Amino acid sequence: MEKIFKLRPHEQLLVQFVLLAWALTILLPFGIALMNSVKPNLGAVLREPFALPEVWQFSNYARAWDRADFGEYFLNSMIISLSTVVISVLLATMVSFVLARHEFRGKSLIFICFMIGVIIPSRLALPPMFVVVKELGLANSLVGVILVQSAVMLPLAVFILTAFFKGVSPEIEQAARIDGGSPFQIYWMVVLPLVKPAIATVALLAFVFSWNEYILPLLFLQDRELYPLTLGMQQFKTQFAVQWHMMFAGLIIMMAPTVIAFLLASRAFIEGLTQGGVKE
Numbered sequence: 016m017e018k019i020f021k022l023r024p025h026e027q028l029l030v031q032f033v034l035l036a037w038a039l040t041i042l043l044p045f046g047i048a049l050m051n052s053v054k055p056n057l058g059a060v061l062r063e064p065f066a067l068p069e070v071w072q073f074s075n076y077a078r079a080w081d082r083a084d085f086g087e088y089f090l091n092s093m094i095i096s097l098s099t100v101v102i103s104v105l106l107a108t109m110v111s112f113v114l115a116r117h118e119f120r121g122k123s124l125i126f127i128c129f130m131i132g133v134i135i136p137s138r139l140a141l142p143p144m145f146v147v148v149k150e151l152g153l154a155n156s157l158v159g160v161i162l163v164q165s166a167v168m169l170p171l172a173v174f175i176l177t178a179f180f181k182g183v184s185p186e187i188e189q190a191a192r193i194d195g196g197s198p199f200q201i202y203w204m205v206v207l208p209l210v211k212p213a214i215a216t217v218a219l220l221a222f223v224f225s226w227n228e229y230i231l232p233l234l235f236l237q238d239r240e241l242y243p244l245t246l247g248m249q250q251f252k253t254q255f256a257v258q259w260h261m262m263f264a265g266l267i268i269m270m271a272p273t274v275i276a277f278l279l280a281s282r283a284f285i286e287g288l289t290q291g292g293v294k295e
Contacts (some may be wrong), residue, residue: 023070046268052076052263060259063241075264079251083265086248087240092226093272095161095243099225100218107172107217108210112202115180116188126177132170148235163235164225174219178214184271219280223273234258235236244269 022030052075054068072078079085081125114126144163147155151161191205207214229245236242247270251262 022096024277034235047071047277048263048266051260052267054260057258059258060263065179075260076268079261079264079268083247083250085244085265085268088244089268091157091241092243092245094157095164096222096272098161099164099168100221103168103221104159104214104218107169107176108207108263110169110173110205111176115177115183116185116206119174128172129173132161133174137167138230141230145234154235155241156235157241160164160232160235163231165221167231168221168224170233172221173295175217176210176213179210179270180283183209213244219276226269226276250264 024251047065050067051064053071053073054060054075055070055072059068110129114122144166148154148159148163151159153162179183185204189207191201196205226243227245228243232243232246236246244265246264248262253266
């Protein structure tokens with residue numbers, strides 16, 4: 016493959032140095048959390064937070080899972096996150112397909128409204144969202160949190176998917192229409208397989224956003240048995256101290272699904288590029 020541009024040796028060294036420094040900046044906090052998660056007690060964390068543990072106590076993960084009811088919180092997080100992914104992807108693909116492929120009055124206004132949702136921080140809309148959820152009788156329920164998080168994710172998803180839908184060759188849809196395909200069949204069976212990279216990207220962003228979200232569950236949930244993992248981490252705070260070794264173990268457990276999601280989404284992204292290529 017011919018290179019788009021060539022770097023001189025000193026430029027290559029500079030780029031490699033910057034990338035290495037950036038990688039270390041990202042991996043250092045993860046390494047510190049991993050080391051402190053297997054230390055035997057709080058004192059070991061406070062005395063030498065940056066040192067390797069003298070005793071590697073991997074049982075902290077089992078203790079964190081049992082003592083903090085992580086199983087229940089993990090299930091709640093999984094329900095909220097997966098539901099948010101399904102709703103966001105399904106609605107965003109439908110809206111984006113219509114915006115990219117159909118002409119109708121008010122189309123530009125609708126797209127601008129979605130772009131405003133991307134630009135304006137969702138935190139500014141928390142009071143009206145809370146009022147709407149409360150009036151619908153969905154406060155203090157997983158359904159309310161799922162709908163709110165899906166609505167927050169929808170503008171960005173529409174923005175990404177609309178650009179991808181516009182990149183699909185219209186000739187493919189015209190051929191499917193000549194063969195007797197309905198608009199829904201064209202959307203579901205012809206166009207969606209061609210935008211797998213965008214779908215994988217949106218699904219990944221929705222999952223990570225929902226899994227790591229703290230403010231929205233804190234605002235809309237009151238019962239402890241409905242808490243996701245982000246709120247369940249509070250179990251490691253006592254009246255006088257924070258059990259840092261247990262909290263670090265809980266953080267590692269909490270990070271595992273997002274790492275798996277990144278791996279799965281990256282594979283889907285590559286498959287979408289190889290299987291969904293469009294040649295005119």
